Amino acid sequence: MTPIRIAFLGLTDTAVLVAAREKGFAQAEGVALDLLRDTSWATLRDRLVYGQVQAAHMLAPLAVAVTLGLSQQPCALSAPYKLNVNGNLIVMAPGFSAALEPDTTARLNDPLATAHDFATAIGLHHRKPIIGVVHRFSSHALVLRYFLASAGIDPDRDVVMRVLPPSLMAEAMRAGEIDGFTAGEPWGSAAIEAGLAEAVAASERLWQRGVEKVLTFRTDWMEANPDAVDALLRSMAKAALWCDDPANRAELAFLLAGPAYLDQPIALVERGLAGRIVARQGEPPVDLPDFLLFAREATPFPWQSQALWIYSQFVRWRMVKPGEASRAKAASVFRPDIYRRALADSDAPMPGASSKVEGALTSPLPIGAPRGAITLGPDRFFDGRRFDPDQIEAYLAGFERG
Amino acid sequence: MRIVIVDDSGARATVLEEGLRDAGYDDIHVVPPRGAFVARLERMAPDVVLMDLGNPSRDTLEEMLTVSRALAKPIAMFVDQSDDSMIEAAIDAGISAYVVDGLRKERIKPILDLAIRRFNAFARMQAELDDARTQLADRKTIDRAKAMLMAQRGLGEPEAYALLRSSAMNQGKKMVDIAAALITAHDLLGGTP
Numbered sequence: 001m002t003p004i005r006i007a008f009l010g011l012t013d014t015a016v017l018v019a020a021r022e023k024g025f026a027q028a029e030g031v032a033l034d035l036l037r038d039t040s041w042a043t044l045r046d047r048l049v050y051g052q053v054q055a056a057h058m059l060a061p062l063a064v065a066v067t068l069g070l071s072q073q074p075c076a077l078s079a080p081y082k083l084n085v086n087g088n089l090i091v092m093a094p095g096f097s098a099a100l101e102p103d104t105t106a107r108l109n110d111p112l113a114t115a116h117d118f119a120t121a122i123g124l125h126h127r128k129p130i131i132g133v134v135h136r137f138s139s140h141a142l143v144l145r146y147f148l149a150s151a152g153i154d155p156d157r158d159v160v161m162r163v164l165p166p167s168l169m170a171e172a173m174r175a176g177e178i179d180g181f182t183a184g185e186p187w188g189s190a191a192i193e194a195g196l197a198e199a200v201a202a203s204e205r206l207w208q209r210g211v212e213k214v215l216t217f218r219t220d221w222m223e224a225n226p227d228a229v230d231a232l233l234r235s236m237a238k239a240a241l242w243c244d245d246p247a248n249r250a251e252l253a254f255l256l257a258g259p260a261y262l263d264q265p266i267a268l269v270e271r272g273l274a275g276r277i278v279a280r281q282g283e284p285p286v287d288l289p290d291f292l293l294f295a296r297e298a299t300p301f302p303w304q305s306q307a308l309w310i311y312s313q314f315v316r317w318r319m320v321k322p323g324e325a326s327r328a329k330a331a332s333v334f335r336p337d338i339y340r341r342a343l344a345d346s347d348a349p350m351p352g353a354s355s356k357v358e359g360a361l362t363s364p365l366p367i368g369a370p371r372g373a374i375t376l377g378p379d380r381f382f383d384g385r386r387f388d389p390d391q392i393e394a395y396l397a398g399f400e401r402g
Numbered sequence: 403m404r405i406v407i408v409d410d411s412g413a414r415a416t417v418l419e420e421g422l423r424d425a426g427y428d429d430i431h432v433v434p435p436r437g438a439f440v441a442r443l444e445r446m447a448p449d450v451v452l453m454d455l456g457n458p459s460r461d462t463l464e465e466m467l468t469v470s471r472a473l474a475k476p477i478a479m480f481v482d483q484s485d486d487s488m489i490e491a492a493i494d495a496g497i498s499a500y501v502v503d504g505l506r507k508e509r510i511k512p513i514l515d516l517a518i519r520r521f522n523a524f525a526r527m528q529a530e531l532d533d534a535r536t537q538l539a540d541r542k543t544i545d546r547a548k549a550m551l552m553a554q555r556g557l558g559e560p561e562a563y564a565l566l567r568s569s570a571m572n573q574g575k576k577m578v579d580i581a582a583a584l585i586t587a588h589d590l591l592g593g594t595p
Binding site (some may be wrong): 041052165 | 456461464
């Protein structure tokens with residue numbers, strides 16, 4: 001048995017890791033998987049960078065930021081496997097969201113209109129709203145910025161973003177320290193359930209197939225231990241298939257809700273897994289069928305274009321100076337080559353290309369693949385823009401601030 | 403040199419603060435990581451911030467160090483980032499140190515060395531305390547089971563103890579578990595304690 005220790009934060013999107021351990025997928029591949037829970041991304045990052053764990057459940061933008069030297073100790077990290085796509089909510093206190101579209105289904109279905117309502121609500125609010133984000137280098141923060149900016153809101157001027165770990169968000173709302181937040185499940189739903197907040201937007205409606213958590217290694221460790229990495233990735237692929245199967249949802253919710261992982265009510269966790277989101281306390285759930293994906297449509301495949309989209313947003317918000325060296329480094333964090341190697345002999349869907357134009361698909365599209373065909377789901381951004389990884393400058397020039 | 407300890411465990415912060423004072427540092431502040439602690443920190447303008455690695459507010463603090471104008475630029479975590487053994491030791495001790503301005507290595511190393519030793523000492527103390535508590539609780543359980551055996555079966559104390567011990571040995575269990583099972587059974591059967 002190869003021992004592998006993985007650090008994680010208590011979130012519904014650790015499902016694949018939890019299933020790999022609890023359902024024996026890791027053991028079947030000869031991996032003794034040890035999961036270590038942290039409560040802050042800073043600690044999780046340090047454990048990975050300084051070798052206390054061999055891998056981590058990581059925010060994709062944080063993996064890119066560490067590699068670019070933007071977040072404490074610079075260190076080359078590699079993400080050969082995506083643990084999920086989507087899965088986040090933006091929620092705001094009822095007092096604030098009273099200025100938005102009252103029909104929550106309509107609100108979630110039309111993010112562009114909601115962003116404009118949001119701009120109005122900021123004007124009506126008696127002060128700058130304070131919005132909790134889980135990390136500066138998170139998809140949450142990048143997508144929130146994108147969402148706000150689409151209605152002319154300057155996220156650095158018109159709102160205050162406060163960084164808090166996801167598990168403390170609801171408590172911070174209760175204490176009046178923040179007016180809303182964006183986080184992975186079950187934390188948005190927990191705040192809604194407590195009557196502290198209402199859903200404003202869901203990540204699957206902002207970028208239909210957005211990039212979220214990735215399985216991350218230190219590049220040097222990953223390259224020195226190919227057999228362990230391959231075995232782990234094979235077990236992840238099997239666990240992901242299990243997690244995506246609706247027949248297993250109740251059991252998965254039960255496993256995740258336990259004290260070692262989320263320590264939250266099972267019904268709350270199950271809603272996030274099923275994409276049945278209660279947008280306001282007491283309302284029937286809204287169906288969001290693509291709320292959280294683990295396996296289907298080659299979800300785990302680390303498209304390099306998605307690492308580059310993250311880089312483009314870093315440039316847009318002046319977190320990094322644009323440059324060829326940074327661009328290449330950012331792209332290299334996602335490692336489709338390792339994914340292909342590890343899963344070569346499995347049934348995992350294998351796209352022919354490693355990069356694509358993001359946001360180009362408005363309906364499901366079958367694509368050619370070395371083995372059979374894969375149907376990619378729609379990956380539209382809510383404002384209809386397309387991200388061509390070969391045209392980053394032109395893409396950024398299209399935004400008012402870039 | 404101003405040192406701020408961000409911690410909500412009164413005992414740990416005290417252990418650390420005392421050590422730093424003994425070592426000749428006198429501008430030391432303890433700030434619990436709650437509410438507007440970040441604003442307080444900014445007003446204090448510390449040179450060094452020490453924090454427990456397990457503290458969820460680490461993300462908040464790092465964000466402040468990134469954007470704060472008052473604290474200038476964060477120069478380093480764990481002081482000299484090339485000093486791997488020190489980083490290892492700090493992580494093992496569960497301590498995270500942020501140096502908020504360009505302090506020289508020679509000045510910061512003794513602080514961190516001391517903090518690591520103190521954090522380790524605190525962890526040991528805590529473990530010993532937990533141990534002592536468990537042992538005390540175990541002894542009480544065994545004493546009660548022993549008293550029950552003495553009363554109900556007319557045994558003397560050494561015989562009652564021997565009976566508990568041999569049952570534990572036969573079943574491959576801890577004596578305290580046998581004693582606890584006996585007490586539970588006794589209570590279930592309506593016995594008086």
